[in-house]
Amino acid sequence: MTRSLKSALVLMTAMLPLAACGGGTNEAGTDGIGNDSPGGSESGETIVAMEQDLGGIQSQTGANLDLPDGFPDDVAHYPGLNIYGANAIAGMGFSLAALADGTPDEVANFYSREMVALGWTEAANAPSGPGHMLRFEKGSRTFTVNLIPNGDTTTLSATALN
Helix, strand or coil, X not given: CCHXXXXXXXXXXXXXXXXXXXXXCCCCCCCCCCCCCCCHHHHCCCEEEEEEEECCEEEEEEEEECCCCCCCCCCCCCXXXXXXXXXXXXXXXEEEEEEEECCHHHHHHHHHHHHHHCCCEEEEEEEECXXXXXXXXXXXXXXXXXXXXXXXXXXXXXXXXX
């Protein structure tokens, strides 16, 4: 995989929250995210606000989304993670945007412990302002997690590259 393709996946992760602004979407429900009333994401139900396939990049936004099909089984999943954006790029990997209950330190400690238990090597774990940036390696694959405090939760941006 070329460096420019990996860069494209990282860029897609950063742009994921803006994906709902694009065209070619399939929307349902009276509020545009599949609900008859606002606030449905707090119930824990899966809400798909938008799905699109842009030249082999499958994107989905909403609330409490499932992991994309084919997401690696050997990547830890933080308990109760509310995925609100996901990309799957054929042959390259995946990116997620999500909210996690807990502080950036708590979430970082979870990933440090669980990823190593799944056979990954922790290549980086550094404070990044009030948050954290972690990178794990397994063979030629990488998994990167960026954590930013967001009130009582932590905003998580993750990229899994093949």
